[in-house]
Amino acid sequence: MFKALRNGLLASIAAALVCTGMATTVNALTLTGAGSTFDNPIFTKWFYVYQQQHPNVQINYQSIGSGGGIEQITQGTVDFGASDGPMTNGQIKRFEKKRGCYILHLPVVIGGEVPIFNIPGVKTSLKFTGKVLANIYLGKITHWNNPEITRLNPGVNLPDADIVVVHRADGSGTTYCFTNYLSVVSPQWAKQVGYATSVNWPVGLGGKGSEGVTGIVQQTPDSIGYDELNYAIVNHITYGYVADKDGKFLHANLATVTKDAAKKAKHMPKDFRVSIVNASGPDCYPISTFSWMLVPTVWHDAAKEKAMVKFLHWMLTKGQKMNASLYYAPLPKNVREMELNAIKRIHVAQ
Amino acid sequence: MNPKTTVTVTTEPGGGNPTRFSSGRLHLGDRLLKSITWLSAASIIIITIWIAWQLFVFSAPSRHKFGWHFLLTKTWNPVSEHFGALPFIYGTIVTSVFALVIAIPLGVGAAIFLVEMAPRKVSGFLAFLIELLAAVPSVIYGLLGIFLLIPILRSAVVPALKHTLGFLPIFKGPFYGVSVFSAGIVLAIMIVPFIVSVTREVLLAVPREQREASLALGATHWETVWKVAIPIARRGIFGAGFLALARALGETMAVTMVIGNDPTIRASLFSPGYSIAAAIANEFTEAIGRMYIGALIELGLVLFGVTFIINGVARLLIFSTGGNGYES
Numbered sequence: 166m167f168k169a170l171r172n173g174l175l176a177s178i179a180a181a182l183v184c185t186g187m188a189t190t191v192n193a194l195t196l197t198g199a200g201s202t203f204d205n206p207i208f209t210k211w212f213y214v215y216q217q218q219h220p221n222v223q224i225n226y227q228s229i230g231s232g233g234g235i236e237q238i239t240q241g242t243v244d245f246g247a248s249d250g251p252m253t254n255g256q257i258k259r260f261e262k263k264r265g266c267y268i269l270h271l272p273v274v275i276g277g278e279v280p281i282f283n284i285p286g287v288k289t290s291l292k293f294t295g296k297v298l299a300n301i302y303l304g305k306i307t308h309w310n311n312p313e314i315t316r317l318n319p320g321v322n323l324p325d326a327d328i329v330v331v332h333r334a335d336g337s338g339t340t341y342c343f344t345n346y347l348s349v350v351s352p353q354w355a356k357q358v359g360y361a362t363s364v365n366w367p368v369g370l371g372g373k374g375s376e377g378v379t380g381i382v383q384q385t386p387d388s389i390g391y392d393e394l395n396y397a398i399v400n401h402i403t404y405g406y407v408a409d410k411d412g413k414f415l416h417a418n419l420a421t422v423t424k425d426a427a428k429k430a431k432h433m434p435k436d437f438r439v440s441i442v443n444a445s446g447p448d449c450y451p452i453s454t455f456s457w458m459l460v461p462t463v464w465h466d467a468a469k470e471k472a473m474v475k476f477l478h479w480m481l482t483k484g485q486k487m488n489a490s491l492y493y494a495p496l497p498k499n500v501r502e503m504e505l506n507a508i509k510r511i512h513v514a515q
Numbered sequence: 516m517n518p519k520t521t522v523t524v525t526t527e528p529g530g531g532n533p534t535r536f537s538s539g540r541l542h543l544g545d546r547l548l549k550s551i552t553w554l555s556a557a558s559i560i561i562i563t564i565w566i567a568w569q570l571f572v573f574s575a576p577s578r579h580k581f582g583w584h585f586l587l588t589k590t591w592n593p594v595s596e597h598f599g600a601l602p603f604i605y606g607t608i609v610t611s612v613f614a615l616v617i618a619i620p621l622g623v624g625a626a627i628f629l630v631e632m633a634p635r636k637v638s639g640f641l642a643f644l645i646e647l648l649a650a651v652p653s654v655i656y657g658l659l660g661i662f663l664l665i666p667i668l669r670s671a672v673v674p675a676l677k678h679t680l681g682f683l684p685i686f687k688g689p690f691y692g693v694s695v696f697s698a699g700i701v702l703a704i705m706i707v708p709f710i711v712s713v714t715r716e717v718l719l720a721v722p723r724e725q726r727e728a729s730l731a732l733g734a735t736h737w738e739t740v741w742k743v744a745i746p747i748a749r750r751g752i753f754g755a756g757f758l759a760l761a762r763a764l765g766e767t768m769a770v771t772m773v774i775g776n777d778p779t780i781r782a783s784l785f786s787p788g789y790s791i792a793a794a795i796a797n798e799f800t801e802a803i804g805r806m807y808i809g810a811l812i813e814l815g816l817v818l819f820g821v822t823f824i825i826n827g828v829a830r831l832l833i834f835s836t837g838g839n840g841y842e843s
Contacts, residue, residue: 202800229800230799230800230801231801231803232800232801232802232803232808233800233801235803253803256803327689329691334771334776334793334797335796335797335798335800335801336593336797336798336799336800336801336802337801338801358594359594359595360594361593361594361803362593362801362802362803363593363797363798363801363802364592364593364594365590365591365592365593365594365595366777369777370691370693370775370776370777370787371775371776371777371787371789371797372693372776373771373772373776373797377772380661380662381661381692381693384661384662384665384666384692385691385692385693388691
């Protein structure tokens, strides 16, 4: 009996050896990544589907936050990072000094932010301009029946009630994009508050996560907040129109968000670190942002490098078709082409 | 020196203290026990000091830049990298103290009922239920706070408070739901089980003879509880308060969900606030840059200090009100 067992064992070991022989470069290969929580749902889907199609590559991703992702890729503890805001020049310098190579910012998905509100008696979708949103969040517009708001919304009976402003309390790419937009449209916002994953809010209540902001807005009469577009769509939350750069009111959807990105991509810098808020052009939804995957150009493990490039290629072609099912806007064609070119820079250390 | 003597000494009624041995008489097993327990005790101290030291080291950028002003500044601006902890310290202390003010009478009252009044079977079952409450994850308390408690507060409790006590500064201003008030009440609900549980054990430990003596002298049931059992158990009840306070000071998830996360200092309990633990949890993951991360870690150090000071003050308070409760 023992003999049979031993033979069986030997046979399976031999089989395993044959397998490794056949796929020496990518067998049981694991790529690890860390960063943005915003990207997590689409990453989970991509990595799962990819592993179904390529069983010898496994990709593990920890959604620890963009800051953590940047830190870990700089330290070299993960193979790739992901961030909702681009790395700063200082962070890139630190990375280059530490790792001795360049870091690619590869846009993976596009996110849009939408204003949400809860005013008893108002069922229609309100219209906002960037300036009005900035003034509400600056605490300069304090009542719903302020002429600046009523002028944009003729026929809507807005109450003489205090506006309860709600924002994200946790650091997030959502806040980065929203405050980036407010900085672009309002010089006072840019000067007084600025933009970052979390800022010193002049007014308002903070909710933890999209669900926190949505919860507070839904529970508090006369409130306003902001959410990611995909969160608002999935949860059937009514959201407002926002005026584009030319003053036309747009209701955000995946098409308008992608259009905005495509427009801005015409002036895309080589490193892809670009803010796409407030692009001018028809149907360009103004409050949108890229989310980036951070990939070093020089790899020390040839097998990993090959697997990573192969995955990136897949993600930019087949993977993008899955975006819509999770309500992420797909990348425009011109951006994808630029990225496919950029990943050619990834190579193995000499 | 022979073992027999030791045994006789320890079992002799009223003789010596059986729990302390002089090291000269230790056997191998005793020695082993001593080193293991010593290590366990030492590890607690080592871990505490190590955590404090790490917080101190990693908060260096922020400590060097802001110095003691960190404790007194009201700005928290990640964009311009100006950080001050005052609103967070204020929010942490106010919510915790407010929670204790509600929870201590409630918890001690419940414990008195369980020990002194309720039939034994009911008491055991209720105590089990209360301990079950302590096992509910704090995110559940937060969600219940947002979707259940706040609507009740908004429609009934707050209007009533404003109507009767509205002249007090702490009950002025608009109530948006998420607020220091809501956070304090959620915290109170979370810490009541600790207080009930510990107080109940302490009251059960009050010697039966003390109660019997009191009743024999003609005291009523109420007088026996209030003048005999409670004073004897007083220290334990304070201990329950400490445990509860420590939990309240460090509670993160439930607080951040209902406090409003607004780092400003206002007199009214109805206005939003922020706590130290909530700020760290909210901002740490996406924090970028040495200064920002340093400031968040320094917040952790401050929470350490606040807990230390509050516990110290509370302990002094006990000593000043009559020392060892068992002798009063």
